[in-house]
Amino acid sequence: MLIVDILQKIRGQALPRETGYAQDYREMETVKEFMDGRGVSILFVHHNRKMKDDDDPFNMISGTNGIMGASDTTWVLMKDKRSDGEVILYITGRDVEQSNTVTRFNKDTWRWEAVGEVAQLAEERTRAAYDQSPVVTTIKKLLEQSQSHRWSGTAKELMEAGKYIAKTYLAPDSQKLGYLIRDLEKPLFAYDGIVHLAKKTGGHGGKKHDFYYQNLDQFEEVPELKWTDI
Numbered sequence: 001m002l003i004v005d006i007l008q009k010i011r012g013q014a015l016p017r018e019t020g021y022a023q024d025y026r027e028m029e030t031v032k033e034f035m036d037g038r039g040v041s042i043l044f045v046h047h048n049r050k051m052k053d054d055d056d057p058f059n060m061i062s063g064t065n066g067i068m069g070a071s072d073t074t075w076v077l078m079k080d081k082r083s084d085g086e087v088i089l090y091i092t093g094r095d096v097e098q099s100n101t102v103t104r105f106n107k108d109t110w111r112w113e114a115v116g117e118v119a120q121l122a123e124e125r126t127r128a129a130y131d132q133s134p135v136v137t138t139i140k141k142l143l144e145q146s147q148s149h150r151w152s153g154t155a156k157e158l159m160e161a162g163k164y165i166a167k168t169y170l171a172p173d174s175q176k177l178g179y180l181i182r183d184l185e186k187p188l189f190a191y192d193g194i195v196h197l198a199k200k201t202g203g204h205g206g207k208k209h210d211f212y213y214q215n216l217d218q219f220e221e222v223p224e225l226k227w228t229d230i
Contacts, residue, residue, distance in 0.1 A: 002035070005045040007067075024066030032070060048076065057090045077103075088118055130187045134166035135180050139211055140192065141165045150212040154201070155181070158209065174206075181209060189214065 004010060014023045035042045046062060053059040057076045061068055068074050073093030079086065085104060089112075092098045100118040105111075115121060130136055138161050142151040153161075155174040158181075162170035171177035181196065188194040193214040198207045 001041040001043060003043045003045070007044040007046040019064075021064040021066040024064045025070050026066075028067055028070035032072075044071075048078070052078075057088070058092065086115060089114075126187070127191065130184075130191055133184065134162055134168050135170050135177070135184060136188065138162040138165045138170060139188070139194065143194065143211060143213065148212075150210070152208060152210045154206055154208055156206075178207065 012027060014020070015026075018026075031042060046067070048060040049062050057078055058068055058074060060076055060078065061074070071093070073091070073096050076090040077087050078090065079088070086102050087104075089101045089103045090099075091101070102115040102118055102121050103112050104115050106113050116124070135158075138158065139151070142158075142161060142165070143149050155177045159170050159174060159177055162168065171180055181198075185196045188196055188211075195212055195214050197210045199210075200206070201208050
């Protein structure tokens with residue numbers, strides 16, 4: 001295998017009236033045919049664009065689509081910040097399975113190591129953050145302690161409960177705790193079947209938060225809870 005670092009070092013001049021795409025494709029295809037004829041693989045190291053593309057990481061390749069179009073396989077390494085310890089390796093090609101893998105460079109072994117697939121790792125980290133959330137811990141404990149497996153109260157009251165149950169402040173203030181509860185509403189239902197409803201209490205525009213398990217049949221019979229003006 002031949003490695004060229006970087007591609008720009010061997011680039012030539014465009015032909016008369018040749019577009020950027022045509023030049024990129026011609027040069028890549030010329031090298032590819034030459035190497036294929038000799039049974040040799042060639043790997044080009046190339047730069048990404050400065051401008052980030054959130055829709056398609058392969059649009060980050062500097063130049064036109066001709067470079068990727070003539071290549072059998074394309075790898076793109078991307079990270080959000082220069083200081084990030086992890087990067088995402090995007091791979092696509094004619095004879096490989098497409099993948100998006102979080103990788104980390106091990107300075108002890110000087111090797112890139114796969115951490116996990118992007119979607120799977122994101123789900124695992126989302127679940128871990130949920131399980132470790134002091135807000136979730138407090139809500140689940142309150143439901144566990146309640147005979148009806150329901151709890152109602154304001155964000156301020158939940159903050160107070162968090163001091164004793166999670167032994168920490170759940171948020172800097174009641175308003176920010178309200179935002180956290182809003183963000184946790186879907187995970188609470190998805191992971192633990194906990195329903196959250198909120199209604200204005202009137203007066204100062206505060207809200208009363210109600211939590212209960214979706215399937216109350218798993219518990220002892222409890223009085224039906226009715227909601228009005230929600």
